[in-house]
Amino acid sequence: xxxxxxxxxxxxxxxxxxxxxxxxxxxxxxxxxxxxxxxxxxxxxxxxxxxxxxxxxxxxxxxxxxxxxxxxxxxxxxxxxxxxxxxxxxxxxxxxxxxxxxxxxxxxxxxxxxxxxxxxxxxxxxxxxxxxxxxxxxxxxxxxxxxxxxxxxxxxxxxxxxxxxxxxxxxxxxxxxxxxxxxxxxxxxxxxxxxxxxxxxxxxxxxxxxxxxxxxxxxxxxxxxxxxxxxxxxxxxxxxxxxxxxxxxxxxxxxxxxxxxxxxxxxxxxxxxxxxxxxxxxxxxxxxxxxxxxxxxxxxxxxxxxxxxxxxxxxxxxxxxxxxxxxxxxxxxxxxxxxxxxxxxxxxxxxxxxxxxxxxxxxxxxxxxxxxxxxxxxxxxxxxxxxxxxxxxxxxxxxxxxxxxxxxxxxxxxxxxxxxxxxxxxxxxxxxxxxxxxxxxxxxxxxxxxxxxxxxxxxxxxxxxxxxxxxxxxxxxxxxxxxxxxxxxxxxxxxxxxxxxxxxxxxxxxxxxxxxxxxxxxxxxxxxxxxxxxxxxxxxxxxxxxxxxxxxxxxxxxxxxxxxxxxxxxxxxxxxxxxxxxxxxxxxxxxxxxxxxxxxxxxxxxxxxxxxxxxxxxxxxxxxxxxxxxxxxxxxx
Ligand SMILES: Cc1ncc(C[n+]2csc(CCOP(=O)(O)OP(=O)(O)O)c2C)c(N)n1
Numbered sequence: 087x088x089x090x091x092x093x094x095x096x097x098x099x100x101x102x103x104x105x106x107x108x109x110x111x112x113x114x115x116x117x118x119x120x121x122x123x124x125x126x127x128x129x130x131x132x133x134x135x136x137x138x139x140x141x142x143x144x145x146x147x148x149x150x151x152x153x154x155x156x157x158x159x160x161x162x163x164x165x166x167x168x169x170x171x172x173x174x175x176x177x178x179x180x181x182x183x184x185x186x187x188x189x190x191x192x193x194x195x196x197x198x199x200x201x202x203x204x205x206x207x208x209x210x211x212x213x214x215x216x217x218x219x220x221x222x223x224x225x226x227x228x229x230x231x232x233x234x235x236x237x238x239x240x241x242x243x244x245x246x247x248x249x250x251x252x253x254x255x256x257x258x259x260x261x262x263x264x265x266x267x268x269x270x271x272x273x274x275x276x277x278x279x280x281x282x283x284x285x286x287x288x289x290x291x292x293x294x295x296x297x298x299x300x301x302x303x304x305x306x307x308x309x310x311x312x313x314x315x316x317x318x319x320x321x322x323x324x325x326x327x328x329x330x331x332x333x334x335x336x337x338x339x340x341x342x343x344x345x346x347x348x349x350x351x352x353x354x355x356x357x358x359x360x361x362x363x364x365x366x367x368x369x370x371x372x373x374x375x376x377x378x379x380x381x382x383x384x385x386x387x388x389x390x391x392x393x394x395x396x397x398x399x400x401x402x403x404x405x406x407x408x409x410x411x412x413x414x415x416x417x418x419x420x421x422x423x424x425x426x427x428x429x430x431x432x433x434x435x436x437x438x439x440x441x442x443x444x445x446x447x448x449x450x451x452x453x454x455x456x457x458x459x460x461x462x463x464x465x466x467x468x469x470x471x472x473x474x475x476x477x478x479x480x481x482x483x484x485x486x487x488x489x490x491x492x493x494x495x496x497x498x499x500x501x502x503x504x505x506x507x508x509x510x511x512x513x514x515x516x517x518x519x520x521x522x523x524x525x526x527x528x529x530x531x532x533x534x535x536x537x538x539x540x541x542x543x544x545x546x547x548x549x550x551x552x553x554x555x556x557x558x559x560x561x562x563x564x565x566x567x568x569x570x571x572x573x574x575x576x577x578x579x580x581x582x583x584x585x586x587x588x589x590x591x592x593x594x595x596x597x598x599x600x601x602x603x604x605x606x607x608x609x610x611x612x613x614x615x616x617x618x619x620x621x622x623x624x625x626x627x628x629x630x631x632x633x634x635x636x637x638x639x640x641x642x643x644x645x646x647x648x649x650x651x652x653x654x655x656x657x658x659x660x661x662x663x664x665x666x667x668x669x670x671x672x673x674x675x676x677x678x679x680x681x682x683x684x685x686x687x688x689x690x691x692x693x694x695x696x697x698x699x700x701x702x703x704x705x706x707x708x709x710x711x712x713x714x715x716x717x718x719x720x721x722x723x
Contacts, residue, residue: 091145092316096309104308108138111172112337113366114182118168118189119351121373128334128347130169132273137173139311148178151205157235158224160209162217163242164199174206180383187376194381202502203385210502215248219464222258223471225266230430231476239268244276246287253461258325259297267318268327273334275345293327305330388503390562393478397555398425402586403547403575411568412511414547416443418554423451434469434481436462442482442511466492470499470506485513485526500538507557508565514661516569521696529567530639531666540564543611545635546576548585556591569612571699576615594638596646602632606653610636610660610668619710639668642675651681657717664689686720
């Protein structure tokens with residue numbers, strides 16, 4: 087019954103089949119959560135008809151879960167995983183006995199919250215409030231790739247309290263995402279009690295106010311649900327929300343409307359009673375016995391993919407004119423778009439177009455430019471989701487907003503195997519006059535926590551240009567972190583632009599820009615220039631100081647580091663918290679490599695004031711004079 091879609095009325099026969107599936111799946115939910123001894127049975131029973139109708143009616147191929155033309159079903163309230171897994175099993179994606187036996191078991195694919203590695207699941211969730219953004223990203227991806235799919239997002243009422251949901255609602259309307267349907271499970275209950283008491287939300291009014299059409303229906307009536315979803319899908323004027331009125335714990339008298347069963351498995355007695363009420367055979371012992379056997383359902387690959395793209399001809403910025411790295415990024419992405427007319431490319435922006443230099447791209451590729459306004463959480467998730475559906479997806483933002491503000495969204499992008507390309511500008515004290523609140527001095531350390539993210543901090547516009555072209559063709563999530571100021575291009579000892587001409591960016595490489603045996607300075611990103619200046623000044627005093635430009639602070643190349651560690655003194659310099667950036671990476675490298683080279687770390691030691699970047703860096707001792715003074719005194723110590 088897959089590949090049908092929601093067109094046409096539901097036949098009496100199919101309706102009866104869906105009802106039977108939902109009924110059997112209710113028992114499987116109780117069995118799975120009871121065997122596991124935990125989980126969320128209440129919401130699973132509440133959403134049971136919603137997910138049964140969705141997986142039963144959408145265009146899907148259970149034997150080919152990543153079929154490119156499939157409809158996308160995002161489950162935003164990921165805690166209803168038992169219900170989702172059982173509905174997927176009923177729709178033919180895998181064996182329901184595997185769910186009953188292996189739910190929440192270490193090593194099994196059936197984790198406590200829905201995971202993209204489960205066949206049929208499109209987006210790992212559980213951090214409430216992110217699913218509608220993921221759905222918006224997938225709906226945008228359909229438009230940009232010419233894909234033929236409809237995106238459905240199942241949501242809970244509790245999560246309607248999250249601000250990100252409002253951000254997503256507005257984007258969906260602004261972009262007229264008529265191929266996006268939200269289905270809200272309105273059961274009026276959440277963890278701490280009834281929603282009306284915990285935090286009242288006017289779900290229908292909120293959607294309506296933001297410009298959505300709303301259809302209300304009985305969320306336990308498969309025919310009513312099918313009709314509402316079909317009507318929503320057919321509406322070509324904009325996104326539609328189906329508000330499905332439900333009862334938490336539906337089908338088991340003592341669970342109905344009881345917040346207690348939001349997140350508690352039944353006791354053995356309760357399980358017997360519940361299965362009796364449902365008229366189903368208890369299967370607890372049988373499922374528990376199967377738990378020691380291997381799980382027969384294997385994970386779907388969620389390794390990030392890449393989009394084939396021609397990166398164009400790199401630019402060489404010359405010594406005659408200073409250029410900011412953010413302009414080099416903006417120029418490079420616009421040139422990539424111009425050189426790849428047939429490749430779906432999106433740049434997401436958060437009302438900072440002229441500051442983060444996305445205007446050139448917007449002119450070249452207006453349909454790929456997604457202005458999200460002041461809605462960074464939504465932008466991060468939508469851009470990440472789009473990257474999983476064939477779009478070369480970029481998000482440009484200030485460091486404090488695109489990373490610090492949206493850290494958890496970037497974490498979920500990582501977990502979801504997204505391939506988001508993030509251009510973070512105004513990083514470090516080089517945010518300039520905006521002051522403390524805008525100083526992103528933790529971009530290396532925040533990404534250090536996220537296993538999949540790669541971080542590039544380019545030294546000058548030439549290296550930025552090459553790094554942006556490189557990352558466009560790479561799989562996975564990558565951030566390019568830049569400051570605000572115009573910079574002179576870095577010159578080699580021969581006086582030529584070091585990162586221009588035929589220079590190719592290689593992730594991890596430490597580019598040697600000065601050779602020297604008395605000490606080596608390892609400079610992060612744009613501090614390479616001042617470090618080279620400091621080395622030149624020290625050379626005039628007879629001190630031979632090498633300089634390595636580090637652009638990949640989380641992946642230091644071993645051979646390059648051996649070169650640096652051969653000097654008697656290593657000095658790290660960075661426009662980043664001194665506690666947690668390059669200095670920490672180098673200390674870790676030295677310790678784990680068994681090298682005993684003395685290390686001195688220079689960086690940002692506290693939130694700085696407002697002021698011109700060059701003054702702030704000078705006060706922090708991170709200009710050429712400050713670096714020279716620190717190296718001099720460390721050599722004397
Ligand atoms: C961002 C976020 N905050 C808090 C939680 C913890 N949490 C899990 S479910 C839930 C609310 C449950 O209400 P609802 O989503 O309506 O689910 P139902 O009880 O209907 O299953 C909360 C607060 C979370 N998962 N995500």
